[in-house]
Amino acid sequence: MESTTSVEYRNDMLSFEGFRNAVLEDYRTAVVSREVSLLGRREVLTGKAKFGIFGDGKEVAQIAMAKFFRQGDFRSGYYRDQTFMFASGLATVEQYFSQLYADPDLKNDPFSAGRQMNAHFATRFVDENGNWLDLANRKNISSDIAPTAGQMPRALGLAFASKCFRQSKHKDALESLSHNGNEICFCTIGDASTSEGHFWETINAAGVLQVPLAVFVWDDGYGISVPKQFQTTKGSISEALKGFQKTENSNGFRIFKVKAWDYAGMCEVFEEALQTLREDHAPVLFHVEEVTQPQGHSTSGSHERYKSPERLEWEKEWDCLKKMREWLIENGLAAAEDIANIEADAKAHVRESRNKAWDKYIAPIRQQADKSAELIREMMVNDIDVYGQLQRYAAELQQNKEPLRRDVLRTLALAVEAAPNSPNAGLLREYADSLIEESKELYNSHLYNQGPKSALNVEEIKPLIPFDAPTVNGYEVLNKYFDALFASNPKVYAFGEDVGYIGDVNQGFAGLQEKHGKDRILDTGIRELTIVGQAIGMALRGLRPIAEIQYLDYLLYGLEPLSDDVATTHFRTKGQQSCPVIIRSRGHRLEGIWHSGSPMGMVINALRGMYVCVPRNMVQAVGMYNTLLAGNDPAIIIECLNGYRLKEKMPANLLEYTVPLGVPEVVREGSDITVVSYGSILRIIEDAAVRLEAEGISCEIIDVQTLLPFDTNHLILQSLQKTSRIIFIDEDVPGGAAAYMFNKVMEEQGGYKWLDASPKTITGKAHRPGYGSDGDYFSKPNAEEIIAGIRSVMSE
Numbered sequence: 001m002e003s004t005t006s007v008e009y010r011n012d013m014l015s016f017e018g019f020r021n022a023v024l025e026d027y028r029t030a031v032v033s034r035e036v037s038l039l040g041r042r043e044v045l046t047g048k049a050k051f052g053i054f055g056d057g058k059e060v061a062q063i064a065m066a067k068f069f070r071q072g073d074f075r076s077g078y079y080r081d082q083t084f085m086f087a088s089g090l091a092t093v094e095q096y097f098s099q100l101y102a103d104p105d106l107k108n109d110p111f112s113a114g115r116q117m118n119a120h121f122a123t124r125f126v127d128e129n130g131n132w133l134d135l136a137n138r139k140n141i142s143s144d145i146a147p148t149a150g151q152m153p154r155a156l157g158l159a160f161a162s163k164c165f166r167q168s169k170h171k172d173a174l175e176s177l178s179h180n181g182n183e184i185c186f187c188t189i190g191d192a193s194t195s196e197g198h199f200w201e202t203i204n205a206a207g208v209l210q211v212p213l214a215v216f217v218w219d220d221g222y223g224i225s226v227p228k229q230f231q232t233t234k235g236s237i238s239e240a241l242k243g244f245q246k247t248e249n250s251n252g253f254r255i256f257k258v259k260a261w262d263y264a265g266m267c268e269v270f271e272e273a274l275q276t277l278r279e280d281h282a283p284v285l286f287h288v289e290e291v292t293q294p295q296g297h298s299t300s301g302s303h304e305r306y307k308s309p310e311r312l313e314w315e316k317e318w319d320c321l322k323k324m325r326e327w328l329i330e331n332g333l334a335a336a337e338d339i340a341n342i343e344a345d346a347k348a349h350v351r352e353s354r355n356k357a358w359d360k361y362i363a364p365i366r367q368q369a370d371k372s373a374e375l376i377r378e379m380m381v382n383d384i385d386v387y388g389q390l391q392r393y394a395a396e397l398q399q400n401k402e403p404l405r406r407d408v409l410r411t412l413a414l415a416v417e418a419a420p421n422s423p424n425a426g427l428l429r430e431y432a433d434s435l436i437e438e439s440k441e442l443y444n445s446h447l448y449n450q451g452p453k454s455a456l457n458v459e460e461i462k463p464l465i466p467f468d469a470p471t472v473n474g475y476e477v478l479n480k481y482f483d484a485l486f487a488s489n490p491k492v493y494a495f496g497e498d499v500g501y502i503g504d505v506n507q508g509f510a511g512l513q514e515k516h517g518k519d520r521i522l523d524t525g526i527r528e529l530t531i532v533g534q535a536i537g538m539a540l541r542g543l544r545p546i547a548e549i550q551y552l553d554y555l556l557y558g559l560e561p562l563s564d565d566v567a568t569t570h571f572r573t574k575g576q577q578s579c580p581v582i583i584r585s586r587g588h589r590l591e592g593i594w595h596s597g598s599p600m601g602m603v604i605n606a607l608r609g610m611y612v613c614v615p616r617n618m619v620q621a622v623g624m625y626n627t628l629l630a631g632n633d634p635a636i637i638i639e640c641l642n643g644y645r646l647k648e649k650m651p652a653n654l655l656e657y658t659v660p661l662g663v664p665e666v667v668r669e670g671s672d673i674t675v676v677s678y679g680s681i682l683r684i685i686e687d688a689a690v691r692l693e694a695e696g697i698s699c700e701i702i703d704v705q706t707l708l709p710f711d712t713n714h715l716i717l718q719s720l721q722k723t724s725r726i727i728f729i730d731e732d733v734p735g736g737a738a739a740y741m742f743n744k745v746m747e748e749q750g751g752y753k754w755l756d757a758s759p760k761t762i763t764g765k766a767h768r769p770g771y772g773s774d775g776d777y778f779s780k781p782n783a784e785e786i787i788a789g790i791r792s793v794m795s796e
């Protein structure tokens with residue numbers, strides 16, 4: 001196995017002088033970081049920034065940790081890690097302040113282009129065209145999110161990917177992404193956040209999977225104000241985790257306790273433990289105790305409210321910077337004067353960087369304010385009062401020391417409202433419009449891939465169904481497709497509950513684990529949250545995971561990381577990271593409260609930033625998998641739970657054909673009424689349509705195919721223009737996805753203009769269906785109800 005000792009670290013330590021310089025440089029970084037926290041807080045309290053959360057108290061531990069963070073490694077952490085970022089060379093003080101000010105210029109805030117609160121870091125994973133960078137040769141930061149413990153499921157996936165790379169039979173094809181899976185995922189978390197289920201599910205899964213995950217728990221004793229006695233069994237995460245401890249003959253975690261002020265001790269423990277982790281992939285957890293928080297939790301309040309005077313005194317005494325200073329002096333590594341010089345130098349550096357960040361942030365807004373003031377002053381008006389008012393608007397805008405873009409737009413609007421008939425009011429309107437246009441790129445762009453890797457660019461290729469194509473069960477179409485897919489694309493992995501050995505509960509992967517390997521198609525524990533996390537980490541590292549949520553009803557367990565993490569990745573990094581997870585699930589009609597779900601309103605509203613595919617059969621589903629795999633956008637495909645044994649014709653071009661996203665299909669032509677729907681219920685609508693035909697009512701049935709995006713070319717409108725009547729049908733609750741489709745067609749497509757009768761929705765009941773076929777019949781739209789609904793529209 002390749003030697004993985006930290007060469008930089010070792011070389012530094014060779015001579016006393018080298019060692020001393022390295023240690024003093026570390027102290028300097030720690031002091032810089034502390035100054036950033038102090039000054040950052042002041043920037044918020046004086047109103048230049050909105051909110052601040054800082055890493056004071058965790059400096060020394062993070063410096064020790066950063067020494068062993070190598071090219072190819074990943075971090076999945078949280079908002080306390082500024083020192084780690086500075087020490088790893090992945091953030092500058094100036095960039096830190098740019099983010100604090102919410103500077104929307106990616107050049108200034110390279111982590112989030114002002115989209116995230118301060119200390120939410122990221123590095124670039126994909127280039128402008130969506131191609132993966134050589135992550136194996138970079139230090140990688142997966143973009144932070146605010147929900148506590150939200151980094152845990154992703155961390156599992158980032159570490160799990162190393163295992164995939166190490167076991168892969170296609171290492172050559174994956175070389176730029178990994179060096180034999182030697183990469184560690186560093187994961188940081190606050191002690192109170194370990195109370196979340198996310199933490200425990202991740203720890204258990206990592207212990208089972210044996211992946212190179214290093215968890216650092218920063219134990220400062222509190223979660224905001226709530227002490228750890230109320231958070232953690234036995235008041236200690238390492239004590240509580242004892243049953244997870246790896247023994248010689250078991251899997252599990254190696255668990256270490258270190259002290260946050262003990263620079264030398266931490267360096268020693270981290271080095272050895274991380275070296276072993278790289279080699280044997282048995283996860284480790286460092287319980288970093290005795291962490292202080294000199295400024296309290298955040299700018300939202302002061303910690304004097306909940307910490308006792310004794311605790312506050314203890315925190316001062318055990319402040320890691322103070323302890324490191326004492327250690328430097330005791331060991332003859334620095335004199336008081338050296339330390340004073342370092343501190344003065346650090347202070348100056350932070351101030352200078354802060355000023356640069358502010359100047360860069362404010363310059364374009366000032367320019368807008370000046371130009372607006374000029375336009376306002378030049379407005380021609382007859383009324384002297386209005387004239388005076390306009391001059392005041394212009395002056396106030398220019399005198400504002402910290403103007404925001406919204407102040408500029410508001411002032412422009414007020415000026416136009418004051419003098420709407422001024423001959424040059426149009427110039428102000430035009431300028432305001434141009435600023436609004438510019439703001440779209442700054443504040444509203446990159447929810448999805450916009451460049452060549454957008455899944456929306458994938459052209460339609462129709463399935464080839466030869467005249468003698470065999471008629472097979474739906475699951476056999478998927479099975480044959482997945483077989484071909486795994487043979488052709490080494491980046492694709494599939495996993496979930498019962499996916500491996502038996503090939504999923506409906507046989508989509510039957511026999512494929514045996515053929516393509518246990519490393520490619522695998523079983524997981526019952527843990528939807530971390531199944532999603534596993535997929536997130538793999539996707540971020542350039543693999544193409546298909547993660548299965550066994551039934552759509554259980555998506556709720558995995559919805560949080562999909563909504564908070566996957567769906568926001570592209571947006572919150574302004575396109576620097578893509579997370580092309582494919583979630584495979586099955587839903588709609590079956591039996592019982594938890595096997596009949598179609599909560600599509602919930603799905604589409606929680607998952608903006610993902611695509612939502614609702615194929616009516618397995619042939620369509622395959623086309624959607626192909627489309628998604630050709631792009632970089634994340635998506636969920638919801639197969640019809642009752643469709644696996646329905647008969648379909650086997651296409652001849654399984655790996656080639658695509659179903660374009662956002663393009664509905666007319667599945668039955670008609671002239672009297674447009675019926676818009678998707679998924680399993682289309683078959684019931686078809687039955688209703690046949691019966692209505694006998695009465696002389698001709699239904700045009702449209703399968704929307706994807707809810708996100710929705711009918712991008714307004715094909716439904718074309719049908720409505722022909723029929724003048726429309727009905728939207730689905731199995732969701734009232735006001736769910738049918739209401740969404742209604743809104744899209746009526747408001748966005750302007751469908752209301754073409755109506756001869758009131759538009760209508762038919763949905764499931766507000767409650768979930770009772771068990772059994774009659775439970776289904778009386779809870780989901782049935783053919784009789786649909787027929788009655790269509791008749792009522794026709795008789796208006």
Ligand SMILES: Cc1ncc(C[n+]2csc(CCOP(=O)(O)OP(=O)(O)O)c2C)c(N)n1
Pocket residue numbers: 080146147148189190191192193194218220222223224297
């Ligand atoms: C899911 C969720 N719940 C609540 C919060 C609000 N919140 C932010 S930080 C925090 C305390 C976290 O404490 P700890 O994990 O010990 O980390 P520390 O801030 O002390 O480093 C809370 C409750 C949140 N961000 N996310």
